[in-house]
Amino acid sequence: xxxxxxxxxxxxxxxxxxxxxxxxxxxxxxxxxxxxxxxxxxxxxxxxxxxxxxxxxxxxxxxxxxxxxxxxxxxxxxxxxxxxxxxxxxxxxxxxxxxxxxxxxxxxxxxxxxxxxxxxxxxxxxxxxxxxxxxxxxxxxxxxxxxxxxxxxxxxxxxxxxxxxxxxxxxxxxxxxxxxxxxxxxxxxxxxxxxxxxxxxxxxxxxxxxxxxxxxxxxxxxxxxxxxxxxx
Numbered sequence: 001x002x003x004x005x006x007x008x009x010x011x012x013x014x015x016x017x018x019x020x021x022x023x024x025x026x027x028x029x030x031x032x033x034x035x036x037x038x039x040x041x042x043x044x045x046x047x048x049x050x051x052x053x054x055x056x057x058x059x060x061x062x063x064x065x066x067x068x069x070x071x072x073x074x075x076x077x078x079x080x081x082x083x084x085x086x087x088x089x090x091x092x093x094x095x096x097x098x099x100x101x102x103x104x105x106x107x108x109x110x111x112x113x114x115x116x117x118x119x120x121x122x123x124x125x126x127x128x129x130x131x132x133x134x135x136x137x138x139x140x141x142x143x144x145x146x147x148x149x150x151x152x153x154x155x156x157x158x159x160x161x162x163x164x165x166x167x168x169x170x171x172x173x174x175x176x177x178x179x180x181x182x183x184x185x186x187x188x189x190x191x192x193x194x195x196x197x198x199x200x201x202x203x204x205x206x207x208x209x210x211x212x213x214x215x216x217x218x219x220x221x222x223x224x225x226x227x228x229x230x231x232x
Contacts (some may be wrong), residue, residue: 001085007051007067007218015044021066023050032064035079039149041137043069043076051075051218068216075216076136077178082221083134084118086214087174090223091121097226098210099130099172115160128170131157135177135211137188143230144177144211145188151195158198162205173202175211175229178221185211186230200231 013022013029021034032052049070055063069076087096088107094100102121109120111129119130137148147154161171175185189196203209215224 001082001089001222002220003053003067003218005054007053008064009218010050010052012044012046012048012050012069014046015040020062021050023052023064023066025052030064031062032066033060033062034066035081036066036136038080038136038147040078041148042139043071043078043136045071068218071138072141074138074180074182076180077214077216077221078136080134083132083176083178086178086221086223087118087130087132087176090212091119095223096174096210096212098208099128102128111160111164115156117157117161117164126170127168128172129161129164130172130174131161132174132176135175135185136179138179138182142181142183144175144179144182144185144213144227145191146175146185147188147192147195150192154192155195155198158195158202158207161207162202165206170208171206172208172210175209176223177211177213177227178216179213180216182213182227184228184230186232189232203231 010023010025015021051068052064090096102123104122106120110116117129118132121128135144135146137145164171187196211227213224215222
């Protein structure tokens with residue numbers, strides 16, 4: 001997924017009210033939109049280098065949007081709205097080896113009245129639901145983690161993926177690791193033990209779990225490679 005313009009480099013001052021970040025651009029302080037409602041645990045230290053996208057839409061109140069934060073020499077993509085676009089590009093271009101050569105890719109498909117999954121992909125033999133989780137948490141140099149806060153919605157998705165299996169669908173959950181230099185992924189069970197229990201339950205029921213890293217630059221973010229999921 002390519003950015004529409006080159007990103008602008010600045011330094012983080014603070015995040016507040018979830019949707020706002022103050023950033024120093026040269027000698028100017030600007031307020032940018034924060035497109036991530038999560039905790040962003042470990043990313044928000046003052047003076048972290050950040051990259052903003054300039055938006056010229058006169059209808060938008062804020063001229064800038066936060067896209068990338070640099071933490072411990074790693075670029076981290078923080079725009080949760082782009083996660084599905086990155087995965088969609090990966091599906092269309094066969095970058096996810098387990099999900100190659102599907103005839104149809106549909107986004108935001110309802111499974112039941114309460115739940116819709118990020119993608120439904122189809123070929124002559126199989127229909128598969130895919131749920132995508134954006135990963136921005138890391139607490140050591142090589143291991144990405146999810147979630148970064150308690151997520152009842154995430155647990156609900158896991159249990160609904162199990163229901164989809166019972167109705168004949170194949171199901172996948174992709175942990176999209178928008179963090180450079182990661183080699184492993186694990187569930188942050190100390191942050192949300194219930195999510196970990198439901199993850200193990202879903203894995204036993206046949207949900208397929210994949211973790212893929214991204215190539216990240218100020219010009220684009222693309223799916224890169226599969227990394228190992230560690231169960232502890």
